[in-house]
Amino acid sequence: MPSHVVTTATExxxxxxxxxxxxxxxxFLPAKAGKVxxxxxPDVHQLYASHLAGFExxxxxGGEPNKRLSVVETLADQMLARGAxxxxxxxxFGGGICGDVGGFLAAIFMRGVPVIQVPTTLLAxxxxxxxxxxxxxxxxxxxLLGSFHQPHAVLIDPAVLRSLPERExxxxxxxxxxxxxxxSPELFAILAERSADVLAQHPEVLEKIIDESxxxxxxxxxxxxxxxxxxxxxxxxxxxxxxxxAETNYSVLLHGEAVAYGMLAAGHLAVRTGHLDAATAAExxxxxxxxxxxxxxxxxxxxxxxxxxxxxxxTIQGQTHFVLATAIGQTEIVRxxxxxxxxxxxxxxxx
Ligand SMILES: NC(=O)c1ccc[n+]([C@@H]2O[C@H](COP(=O)([O-])OP(=O)(O)OC[C@H]3O[C@@H](n4cnc5c(N)ncnc54)[C@H](O)[C@@H]3O)[C@@H](O)[C@H]2O)c1
Ligand SMILES: [Zn+2]
Numbered sequence: 001m002p003s004h005v006v007t008t009a010t011e012x013x014x015x016x017x018x019x020x021x022x023x024x025x026x027x028f029l030p031a032k033a034g035k036v037x038x039x040x041x042p043d044v045h046q047l048y049a050s051h052l053a054g055f056e057x058x059x060x061x062g063g064e065p066n067k068r069l070s071v072v073e074t075l076a077d078q079m080l081a082r083g084a085x086x087x088x089x090x091x092x093f094g095g096g097i098c099g100d101v102g103g104f105l106a107a108i109f110m111r112g113v114p115v116i117q118v119p120t121t122l123l124a125x126x127x128x129x130x131x132x133x134x135x136x137x138x139x140x141x142x143x144l145l146g147s148f149h150q151p152h153a154v155l156i157d158p159a160v161l162r163s164l165p166e167r168e169x170x171x172x173x174x175x176x177x178x179x180x181x182x183x184s185p186e187l188f189a190i191l192a193e194r195s196a197d198v199l200a201q202h203p204e205v206l207e208k209i210i211d212e213s214x215x216x217x218x219x220x221x222x223x224x225x226x227x228x229x230x231x232x233x234x235x236x237x238x239x240x241x242x243x244x245x246a247e248t249n250y251s252v253l254l255h256g257e258a259v260a261y262g263m264l265a266a267g268h269l270a271v272r273t274g275h276l277d278a279a280t281a282a283e284x285x286x287x288x289x290x291x292x293x294x295x296x297x298x299x300x301x302x303x304x305x306x307x308x309x310x311x312x313x314x315t316i317q318g319q320t321h322f323v324l325a326t327a328i329g330q331t332e333i334v335r336x337x338x339x340x341x342x343x344x345x346x347x348x349x350x351x
Contacts, residue, residue: 002016002017002018002207002211003015003016003017004017004211004214004215004218004219005218005222006130006131006132006150006218006221006222007222008132008150008221008222010150011132011150013150013151013152013153013154014153014154015129015130015153015154015156015214015218016153016154016155016156017125017156017158017207017210017211017214018155018156018157019157019158019159019203019207020157020159021155021156021157022048022051022093022118022120022155022157022159022160023050023051023157024155025051025052025055025091025116025118025155026054028116028152028153028155029089029116030089030114030152032087033087033088033089033114034084034085034086034087034088034089035056035082035083035084035085035087035088035089036055036056036088036089036090036091037055037056037057037058037079037082037084037088037089037090037091038052038055038056038057038058038090038091038093039058039060039075039090039091039092039093039094039098039101039102039105040052040057040058040059040060040092040093040094040098041059041060041061041062041094041095041097041098042059042061042062043062044093044094044095044098044120045057045059045093047160047163048093048120048160051093052093055091056079056082058075058078058079060075060094060097060098060101060102062094062097062098063097064097064137064142064250066097067097067100067101067136067137068136068137069136069145071101071136072101072104072105072108072136075101075105076105076108076109079105079109084109084110084113085110086110086113087113088109088113089106089113089114089115089116089152090102090103090105090106090109090113090114090115090116091115091116091118092106092115092116092117092118092119092129093118093120094118094119094120094121094124095119095120095121095123095124095128095168096119096121096123096124096127096128096129098120098124099117099119099124099128099129099134100128100133100134100135100136100143100146101134101136102115102117102134103115103117103132103133103134103135103149103151104134104135104136104146104147104149106134106149107134107146107147107148107149108147112149114151114152115134115149115151115152116151116152116153116154116155117129117130117151117153117154117155118154118155118157119154119156120157120160120161120164121161121164121168121172122161122164122168122169122171122172122173122175122176122210123168123171123172123175123255123256124172125156125158125161125172125210125213125214126172126175126176126179126210126213126214126217127172127175127213127217127234129151129154129156130154130214130217130218130221131150131217131221132148132149132150132151132221133146133148134146134147134148134149135147148226154214156210156214158201158203158206158207158210159203161201161206162201167254168254169201170199170256170291170292171254171255171256171257172256173191173198173256173291174237174256174257174259174260174263174288174291175213175256175259176191176209176210176213177191177260177263177287177288177291178234178236178237178259178263179212179213179216179217180212180328180329181236181263181284181325181328181329181331182216182233182234182236182323182325182329182330182331183216183219183220183233183329184212184216184329185328185329186212187209187212187213187216188287188328188329190205190208190209190212191209191287191290191291192283192286192287192290195287195290195291198291199291217234220233220234232321232323232333233323233331233333235323236263236266236323236325236331237259237260237261237262237263237265237266237323238259238262239262239266239309239320239322239323240261240262240265240266240305240309240345240346240349241255241258241259241260241261241262241263242258242262243305243306243308243309244258244261244262244297244300244305245258246308247297247300247304247305247308248297248300252295252297253294253295253297257294257295260288260291260292260294261294261297261349263284263288264284264285264288264349265345265346265348265349266322266323266324266325266345267281267284267285267325268281268344268345268348268349269322269324269337269341269342269345270324270325270326272341272344272345273324273334273337273341275324275325275326275332275334276324276325276326276327280325280327280328283328284325284328297350300350301350302343302344302346302347302350303343305342305346305350306339306342306343306346309342310339310342320335320336320337320342321333321334321335322334322337
């Protein structure tokens with residue numbers, strides 16, 4: 001059974017990638033676990049009710065606008081009303097939103113109970129469920145209220161992706177491509193050479209790309225739980241990606257699609273600043289486009305994107321840094337990139 005260990009200052013746990021594992025939650029509960037509360041959305045519950053038999057199910061309505069503290073409080077009230085105590089366990093069964101909400105609920109319910117993450121979107125499997133970040137949105141911004149709460153276990157079942165809408169699947173693949181670019185020529189080669197199998201969810205190929213992604217994320221998180229340094233490489237493609245999500249009011253692009261645009265821009269920027277050769281950048285771009293099409297973003301200008309990036313980063317630490325690829329599988333954090341270079345890279349991406 002392919003599994004990867006995450007070790008942080010406070011926790012050690014395994015992330016297991018295995019077809020069918022989402023039906024075996026009981027085998028992974030902590031010893032002396034009390035009642036089990038599954039946080040899931042009604043759509044996912046309906047699809048996988050048989051996997052959750054015998055557990056208390058709490059419905060999270062789903063969607064980014066509901067990822068709010070008030071919803072967590074409602075879920076906590078429901079837990080208490082159904083007999084939860086300090087021995088209770090939360091299972092977050094769903095996409096990344098469920099993982100963040102369920103994880104945060106577990107982090108603060110009676111000052112913390114264990115959570116088992118069972119991610120059911122590709123994005124959640126290769127990214128959100130591994131690493132212990134949990135939280136909800138504020139009116140003023142995404143994920144601004146939260147905590148680190150490492151899971152007791154992460155159960156990753158590639159088979160559940162068959163019911164995922166195709167666009168959601170492809171959006172998750174862009175985060176897989178990101179893992180290849182930042183850390184794994186082998187993973188990148190599979191994505192470059194076997195796109196038909198990847199898109200068709202060929203079982204062996206799918207398990208392999210998820211497994212390799214989880215290995216990379218687990219390794220990075222173990223080395224740097226709280227984003228002091230290494231964890232920043234996971235932000236590859238995210239600087240311009242976040243700007244694009246914001247400029248389109250989070251309503252045009254799925255997160256992975258925005259990251260795809262961001263990775264295209266990072267390629268242009270790396271060539272322009274002398275960090276990457278043009279042929280490798282062209283290959284990165286070719287592979288990203290194998291998993292398109294990306295929805296168009298009419299009306300967004302390069303100046304607006306670059307402006308957003310500088311505004312955003314100044315409030316954080318006064319200096320803009322970009323994660324740039326220097327080769328397939330290697331990155332460098334580059335500081336002090338001139339504004340004009342960012343505008344030009346954004347323009348080349350939007351062209
Ligand atoms: N904690 C982290 O480190 C981290 C990292 C990345 C993203 N995130 C968060 O993840 C969220 C996005 O997650 P997402 O992209 O998974 O979106 P999502 O959770 O909204 O799921 C997408 C849609 O797919 C449905 N769905 C989920 N699994 C399904 C399945 N197997 N079959 C059919 N339908 C299914 C969901 O109900 C939902 O409608 C964002 O809120 C983001 O902030 C967190
Ligand atoms: Zn991301």
